[in-house]
Amino acid sequence: MAIKPREQWYDIAKDLNWTSKYVSEDELFPENMSGSEGISKEVWEEFDEPYKMSYPEYVKVQREKDAGAYSVKAALERAEIVKNSDPGWVSVLKAHYGAIAVGEYTAVTGEARMARFSKAPGNRNMAVFGMLDETRHAQLQLYFPHEYCKTDRQFDWAWKAYHQNEWAAIAARSLFDDIIAGRDAMSVAIMLTFSFESGFTNMQFLGLAADAAEAGDYTFSNVISSIQTDESRHAQQGAPILEILVKNGRKEEAQKKVDVAIWRSWRLFAVLTGPIMDYYTPVEHRSMSFKEFMLEWIVGQFERSLLDLGLEKPWYWDLFMEELDSCHHGYHLGVWYWRPTVWWNPAAGVGLEERNWLEEKYPGWNERWGECWDVVTDNLINDRESLTLPETLPLVDNMNQLPICGIPGDKHWDMNVYSVEKNNRIYHFSNEVDKWIFECYPEQYEGHKSIIDRFLGGEIQPMTLEGALKYMGFEGDAEIGRDAHNYSWIDKSFGEFKKAI
Template sequence: MPKLSRPDYYDLTRDMNWRLTYVSEKEAFPPELAGDDYGIPPAEWWKWDEPYKLTYREYMQNQAEKDTMSYSVKSAIARSHLFDQVDAGWKAAIAAHYGAIAIPEYQASFGEARMARFGRAAAWRNMATFGTLDETRHGQIQLFFPHELLGKNPQFDWAHKAFHTNEWGAIAARHLFDDMFTANHALGTAIQLTFTFETGFTNLQFLGMAADAMHVGDVEFGALISSIQTDEARHAQQGEPTLKILVRNGKKAEAQRLVDVMFWRSWRIFCLLTGLSMDYYTPLEHRSMSFKEFMEEWIIKQFMDQFRDLGMDTPWYWNTFIDELDWYHHGLHLGVWFWRPTVWWNPDAGVGPAERDWLEAKYPGWNDTWGKRWDVITENARKGEITKTLPQTLPIICNLCQIPIITPANPGRQQELDPYVTEYGGRRYLFCSEPCKWIFDQNPGRYAGHKTVVDRFLAGEIQPPTLEGALAYMGGPHLVGGRDADDFAWARDPVLAGTR
């Protein structure tokens, strides 16, 4: 047989659509799995066109090369002591990353597989098939790498364990990812996972993390994240052409709601993981920019460009989001550090004299707001009264994002400091923000009934009803983590002691 050149066969093989005659569109693409067709003619989906075109042969060759590179680097590093020399704060960052991301990467393959079967366009289904393979690989490699580090630190067992526990952070991540792709239809997954979450957040985050890892000296993690990011950049392209078809066919409002819901939900979990890592866990000498600067330069600018180019609007809560860049992750960091027995890594306080100067420079007013709280903690730590830096009970948790409710350190930044409330089905639900309440109110049947760790505690489902009982219920994160990453060296710093 004659061998065809790539241009001669590519479009035919990646776009094999056909008109259904034996079954209806709804039978082949049931709304529960494919998503509402919004009355868009089937032929409109034939115009779906991904910007990143790839054949199966090219895909396999590229992936083999990536795996060869990643595992070769790992093999070489395993014979050295580089990881032992990495900063304790950076170790906290990657331990948190593995526990929160490894299993969800595998779960994302379910969402990709759903698009590979129920995506309305053949080209979309073709791209999602590659995405299914991508996410399977990402789950496997991000379980293998931390498994090899178990001999150095038992926290890396939580890369696999976290999502099989009731630890509050794992519950928050599960709640988000189930909403985004595990229990989502194909259309929603394309808009909410590949456009909003991957294109808007994680693709650029992985670029930054890979660079930071190399600066810190964690070559192994840098190589791993780089190999994943290139996959993300490709299969994340499924969202934009899907969004274009919705907007072009008069369904902008429906597309806008999908984006608005998941942008806020993504921001919440992204802030928890990346905000803490960038501004507190990464060694000061290796910080290229603050978390706020990163968000402004990469995330916000990218979304603003995309919204404008696609004819979309910024989410209605945009001003709230911009305001939170100044304070929200600082509150999360203080809370995670204080409730550190509830997490599987050792949070790095990151508030030594030099770090505080940097935080004040990047976030003017930090010392007068968050710094005052850390002053009290520092004084107790310096006196050796460590029990005063530990919790005696549990915080209030948002019934939508499943993250403890945070309010600004300066009450003047927010009119209402009480939780936002909704009554539904005879139950009272508490929320950390107006957008979280709005998301719940948009579709209460999807979110009602779920209980936070605190809800379960108050309902008597956690026994004994003590902090120790709650920690055991969470899977015992304090048995491997939950200590200050630097063993309070920052509090004993003579410079700090002389200025407080």
């Protein structure tokens, strides 16, 4: 068959179903692992993947991709991009590798679950390639930062982050454990490949690839572009699953899983990619704002995809659209303030030029967030750095594991806490959507302790910030975060700030 055109044999070769003789179908595909929603094996055979690829084709293409990525790295090693780049861009690399690299190994688990337990043979076939993809992605994103560990220990967190109790790593694990490790095969296809990968990894990889190229970091741009070409293929597994579910009367459960995954993905990327694009990347190298990228790559895409599949926009869509103007600004301010608790050096990104850019992209930014940064700047100018550093930990959302924050300012203050009591324990959420998700699947979440639950429960000793840093896995001052530019941005804004006050 290998010498015949693929279209003559592919549909036969991908049909991996068989009639089991020694166990029943329910034993072969247990519902808690397959998530088939009672739909028959014959119906699941209708799964038709948009990307059709044979193993020889796969190996040939991937070999070429790897050769390209590694050759670019070798060719540009003498450029010493980390040594010569803006410190804010170096922090982009550290934050990305720590948050994403080992998470790719978790995605291998999700693909393996589909490869073994999905009732759709086409899904199983695609997921085998997906397993290989995710293994490759993890290896690339661990190999590339490894060379920098000898001169900068923060790069070691590319491997270390997921093995520690650092709060941002807990938040990332919370998402991936939920939509990958803790779900059945069909749910993984919907929540990981459709909701997370077809949308949000586009933002992380394509957006950063564009900014990396603008910043002259062609090594990083090349490697994450190489990864994204895989994502665009295996991310297509979810749509055929959703089509079958909707067609066979399972629209409500399919819609709920999409809604949960989109919101959970949004909150993690708001704290990771939002600050990276709007604050860490040098302003002259920004291809577009975080909001602009979201509107182009996420909002429009999901609206079209959901409606084409017979689903609706998530019920919280208006709130989601509102948060594009605010959520990541609050997270950025919080991460910068709690900078000793992260494995990278947050860039404030609020010099005069940056403020003008932020006001242009987010009208009203100076009135809201700028006032907070005015206080920070005043304290730093007057040698009160201690007032810009934390003494304890913030209240954390029990769903997304991120600090609870709102929009500052007398005109805009919108801080709210939504709470649920279950089994004599109170859970706190920063918004009604996280509360709704918890109430949809309480058994999925109620056993988890946030970093604050652990702190107040006495698991962190001593109960001080220093004790918390040790619990989070930081080994010495070389690993904890500091202002990326060592406050040099104050010099740029001092004159205008002084006039303002």
